[in-house]
Amino acid sequence: MDKIxxxxxxxxxxxLLVHTLRPSNYTCIEACDGFDxxxxxxxxxxxxLIIADLNMPNMDGIxxxxxxxxxxxxxxxxxxxxxxxxxxxxxxxxxxxxxxLYLVKPSSxxxxxxxxxxxxxxxx
Numbered sequence: 001m002d003k004i005x006x007x008x009x010x011x012x013x014x015x016l017l018v019h020t021l022r023p024s025n026y027t028c029i030e031a032c033d034g035f036d037x038x039x040x041x042x043x044x045x046x047x048x049l050i051i052a053d054l055n056m057p058n059m060d061g062i063x064x065x066x067x068x069x070x071x072x073x074x075x076x077x078x079x080x081x082x083x084x085x086x087x088x089x090x091x092x093x094x095x096x097x098x099x100x101l102y103l104v105k106p107s108s109x110x111x112x113x114x115x116x117x118x119x120x121x122x123x124x
Contacts, residue, residue, distance in 0.1 A: 001025050001026060001027045002025075002026055002027070002048040002049065002120055003026070003027045003028075003029060003044055003046055003047045003048055004021055004026050004027070004028055004029070004047065004048065004049045004050070004051065004116065005029045005030075005031060005037060005040060005041065005044070005047045005049070005050045005051070006018065006021075006028055006029070006030050006031070006051050007030075007031045007032075007033070007034065007036070007037040007050065007051065007052040007053060007056070007061070007064065008032070008051075008052070008053040008056070008082070009032050009033055009053065009055075009056040009057060010053070011032075013053070013082075013105070014030045014032075016109075017051060017082075017112070018030070019109075020109040020112055020113055021112075021113065021116065024113060024117075026116070029044050029047065032056070033056040033057055033058040033059055033060075034052075034056060034058060034059025034060060034061065034063055034064035034067070035058050035059045036058075037050070037052070037059075037064055038059075038064070038067065041068075041074065045073065047077065048077065048078075048120060049077065049078045049079075049080070049116060049119060049120055050068070050077060050078070050079045050080070051079075051080045051082050051112075051116075052064055052065065052079060052080070052081055052082070052099075053081075053082060053083055054081055054083035054084075054085050054090060054094065055083065055084075055085070061081055061083065061094070062093050062094060062097045065079055065081070065094065065097040065098050065099055066097045066098065068098070069097065069098035075098075078100045078101075078119035078120070078122075079098065079099050079100050079101075080099070080100065080101045080102075080103060080112075080115060080116070080119070081094040081099040081101070081102045081103070082103045082104075082105060082107065082112070083102075083103075083104065083105060084104065084105045085104070086104050090102075100119060101115055101119070103115065
């Protein structure tokens with residue numbers, strides 16, 4: 001089972017993503033912000049994909065992605081930014097930081113699952 005790290009300050013969003021991904025045999029690890037995500041990555045170095053929100057307290061999604069892209073262990077891990085922000089400026093910031101995909105909430109469960117599967121298949 002592939003491990004996916006879900007990083008969002010909203011417990012509701014994390015729960016919805018877990019309910020979307022677990023039935024497809026993904027193991028979901030949850031984090032509430034970028035700092036928590038880094039801690040969870042140290043505990044679960046075999047995480048294969050990350051879904052991160054943009055706006056979070058302490059360390060936002062852009063800073064998290066930038067930090068991960070500088071780490072040789074995680075520089076190639078696929079990252080999906082899932083956010084309510086629709087602006088092109090934020091989309092560009094995310095891609096410049098190293099996000100593989102930028103999805104806007106709400107995104108359908110089917111779309112999220114399809115994107116996760118596509119990125120994991122491309123990574124193997």
